[in-house]
Amino acid sequence: MNPILIVSATINEAAPVIESIAGMSAYPQLYTGTLSGRPVEILISGIGTVATTFRLTRLLSQRTYDLALSMGIAGTFTDDISIGEVVQISKDCFADLGIDNNGKFLPLHEAGLNDANEFPFRDNWIINPAPIHSSYRKVRGITAQTTSGSIQIINSLTDRYHPQIETMENAAFFYVCSLMKIPFASFRAISNRVEPRNRNNWQIPQAIEQINKAIFNIIENGELTIENGHT
Numbered sequence: 001m002n003p004i005l006i007v008s009a010t011i012n013e014a015a016p017v018i019e020s021i022a023g024m025s026a027y028p029q030l031y032t033g034t035l036s037g038r039p040v041e042i043l044i045s046g047i048g049t050v051a052t053t054f055r056l057t058r059l060l061s062q063r064t065y066d067l068a069l070s071m072g073i074a075g076t077f078t079d080d081i082s083i084g085e086v087v088q089i090s091k092d093c094f095a096d097l098g099i100d101n102n103g104k105f106l107p108l109h110e111a112g113l114n115d116a117n118e119f120p121f122r123d124n125w126i127i128n129p130a131p132i133h134s135s136y137r138k139v140r141g142i143t144a145q146t147t148s149g150s151i152q153i154i155n156s157l158t159d160r161y162h163p164q165i166e167t168m169e170n171a172a173f174f175y176v177c178s179l180m181k182i183p184f185a186s187f188r189a190i191s192n193r194v195e196p197r198n199r200n201n202w203q204i205p206q207a208i209e210q211i212n213k214a215i216f217n218i219i220e221n222g223e224l225t226i227e228n229g230h231t
């Protein structure tokens with residue numbers, strides 16, 4: 001049985017899970033151990049798509065896993081997703097990867113610079129073909145290198161993508177796992193509304209507590225069945 005890989009941007013977001021396993025491997029940013037008798041490895045990928053792509057690609061080129069799980073916190077664009085709620089991301093995109101055309105943002109495919117349907121993309125989105133069957137609602141995410149904190153940017157992203165949540169890493173996780181042909185799923189707990197920046201409204205400790213509970217439940221209760229097969 002190969003290990004399950006858990007990917008988190010920061011140590012803080014995965015601290016309770018890290019504390020529940022033992023040891024740290026010779027690989028940088030990689031914790032190893034067992035959880036409910038299942039071998040588990042936890043990669044701290046770093047914040048943003050560049051660090052995530054590099055560290056995850058390097059690791060998957062050297063080690064074999066049955067499943068990769070991404071965990072962390074996120075902001076929500078919609079009022080029907082509660083602070084602290086855990087969601088499963090089913091599709092994502094690189095929302096701010098493009099060009100500025102005299103004040104108008106154009107994704108690369110609209111600028112004629114790439115194919116919106118070249119694998120792993122479908123109409124500029126990366127869709128998880130086999131999410132985990134769970135009670136957590138599936139949502140549409142976007143990934144941005146600069147988190148949205150002004151009404152102009154928020155409105156632009158909402159009009160273009162109709163997103164439900166925003167992260168800084170998830171599309172990179174989807175991209176690498178798709179190309180490396182490893183089953184994957186991504187879970188995030190909501191820490192804040194995507195709104196004009198106001199850290200006083202953020203509930204990061206609550207979100208970290210909830211995402212770690214979710215990962216414990218998924219692994220400890222055996223909720224690792226993917227929708228088109230098994231781990």
